[in-house]
Amino acid sequence: MSETQQDTQAVASSLPLPVPREALVVPSARPAERPRLKAIRRLWRLPVLMAILFTGAVIGLYFQPPALKAFFGITGLQPGGGTSTPIAVAPSPAALPTATDTNVSVTALGHLLPHGKTITVSSPYGGSDARIAKILVDEGDPVTANQVLAELDNLPSLKAAVATARANLAASEATLSQTKLTVSTNLAEARATQESAKAALDLAEKELARAKSLQQGGASSTSTLQSAESQLAQARGDLLKAIASVARYDAASPADQADIALAARNVEVAKIQLETAERDISKGTIVSPINGTVISLISRVGERPGTTGLATLGDTQNMQVELEVYQTDIRSIAPGQSIEISSPALATPLKAFVTRIGLEVERQTVLSSDPVANTDARIVRVTGDLDNASSERARGLTGLEVIGRISISGPAS
Structure with missing residues (x-):
C-alpha cells in the first residue's frame, strides 16, 4: 500500500461516521493526457485572433488612417498596387474622364x-385580288419615283375601260358640235318663219279692213267678211308659233340654250368617266413611291402580293x-x-x-x-x-x- 492510501485510511478512521473505502480513493491522472488538455484549451484563441486581424485590415483599407497613409508615403507603396484589379481604392484624378478626353x-x-429606312411596296388600293402578270425590275436595280415595277393581270380590262371612256367622250363632244349647228340652223329658220308670219298677218288685217268696207257699201257678202276674219286669226296664230320657235333656239349665249346645255353636260360626264377609268388603271400596276434601289423581291409572277408586298425598296x-x-x-x-x-x-x-x-x-x-x-x-x-x-x-x-x-x-x- 502506498503512503497516500495509508494517509487516506488514517483520516477515515478518525471520522465519526463510516465512509466507504471506494469514495476515499483518488484516481490518479495519466501523465500523457495533461499536455493534450492544455492544447485544446488554447485553440479558442486562434479564431479570435483571426477575427481581430481581418477587422483591422478592413478598417485600414476603407478608412486609410493617417498612420497608414504615412506608411505608404515612406515606403513608396500604393494601395492595391500588388494586383491588377484593386478594390476599395479611390481612382486617381488621371483615371477620371475629362471634358477633353476623346477616348471616352x-x-x-x-x-x-x-x-429613311426601308419600305415595302404593296398592291394599289382596289387591286388586292389581282395577281402579278409581269415584274419589270430585279433585285439591285435602281428605280425612280412613279416608275412601274410590276403589272397585274387586271391591267388589260382596265385599259379597255379607258378606251371605252375615251370613245364616249369623243361621241359626246361630236354630239355637242352637232347640237350647236342644229340650233343655229333652226334659229335662222324660226326667224324667217317669224318674218313671214308678220307679213301674212299684215296682209290678213288689210283684207279684213277691205272686206268690212265693201260690206258696208253693200258690195260684199257676209261670207267674204267672215273668211277675212278667219285668215287674220290664222296669221296671228302662225306669228305666235314663229315667235315661240325663235325663243326656243335664241338665248343670251349659246351655252344657255337648252339643247346645247344638255349636250355640254353629257360631255362633262364623259370626261369624268374617262378620268375615273384613267385613275383606275393604276390598280393594274405597282409603282415605286421613291427614288432608290430594289433591295429584295418578295412576290413572284402568278402570286397575289397581299400584305407581304411586292418588293422592299430603300x-x-x-x-x-x-x-x-x-x-x-x-x-x-x-x-x-x-x-x-x-x-x-x-x-x-x-x-x-x-x-x-x-x-x-x-x-x-x-x-x-x-x-x-x-x-x-x-x-x-x-x-x-x-x-x-x-x-x-x-x-x-x-x-x-x-x-x-x-x-x-x-x-x-
Whole structure:
C-alpha cells in the first residue's frame, strides 16, 4: 500500500461516521493526457485572433488612417498596387474622364439601313385580288419615283375601260358640235318663219279692213267678211308659233340654250368617266413611291402580293446606322458626335455621325450573342448618317448587325 492510501485510511478512521473505502480513493491522472488538455484549451484563441486581424485590415483599407497613409508615403507603396484589379481604392484624378478626353465612348448594338429606312411596296388600293402578270425590275436595280415595277393581270380590262371612256367622250363632244349647228340652223329658220308670219298677218288685217268696207257699201257678202276674219286669226296664230320657235333656239349665249346645255353636260360626264377609268388603271400596276434601289423581291409572277408586298425598296445611296443606346447612357449623346461602326463582316470600320436621337424609350431588339446578356433592357434609338465613302461600302449590307462606338467630346449637360 502506498503512503497516500495509508494517509487516506488514517483520516477515515478518525471520522465519526463510516465512509466507504471506494469514495476515499483518488484516481490518479495519466501523465500523457495533461499536455493534450492544455492544447485544446488554447485553440479558442486562434479564431479570435483571426477575427481581430481581418477587422483591422478592413478598417485600414476603407478608412486609410493617417498612420497608414504615412506608411505608404515612406515606403513608396500604393494601395492595391500588388494586383491588377484593386478594390476599395479611390481612382486617381488621371483615371477620371475629362471634358477633353476623346477616348471616352458609348458602345451600343444596332444595324445598317438605307436613309429613311426601308419600305415595302404593296398592291394599289382596289387591286388586292389581282395577281402579278409581269415584274419589270430585279433585285439591285435602281428605280425612280412613279416608275412601274410590276403589272397585274387586271391591267388589260382596265385599259379597255379607258378606251371605252375615251370613245364616249369623243361621241359626246361630236354630239355637242352637232347640237350647236342644229340650233343655229333652226334659229335662222324660226326667224324667217317669224318674218313671214308678220307679213301674212299684215296682209290678213288689210283684207279684213277691205272686206268690212265693201260690206258696208253693200258690195260684199257676209261670207267674204267672215273668211277675212278667219285668215287674220290664222296669221296671228302662225306669228305666235314663229315667235315661240325663235325663243326656243335664241338665248343670251349659246351655252344657255337648252339643247346645247344638255349636250355640254353629257360631255362633262364623259370626261369624268374617262378620268375615273384613267385613275383606275393604276390598280393594274405597282409603282415605286421613291427614288432608290430594289433591295429584295418578295412576290413572284402568278402570286397575289397581299400584305407581304411586292418588293422592299430603300435609298441605299445614303446609308444610315440605327443604334440602340441604353437609357442610362443617352444623356451623354448629342447630335454631331462621331460614330465608329464595326462588324466581323467589315474589313475596316465605317464612319458616321449622330443626326437624330429618339424621343421614346423602347425595349431592346438587337441582342448580343453573350448568353448572360440582359435581354430586356430599355433603350433609345440613335440614328447616324454614314459619310460618302462608308455609304458606298455599306450599300449591299442593309440590316447588318453592327457595334457602334459613339465618341463623347464633352461631359453631358
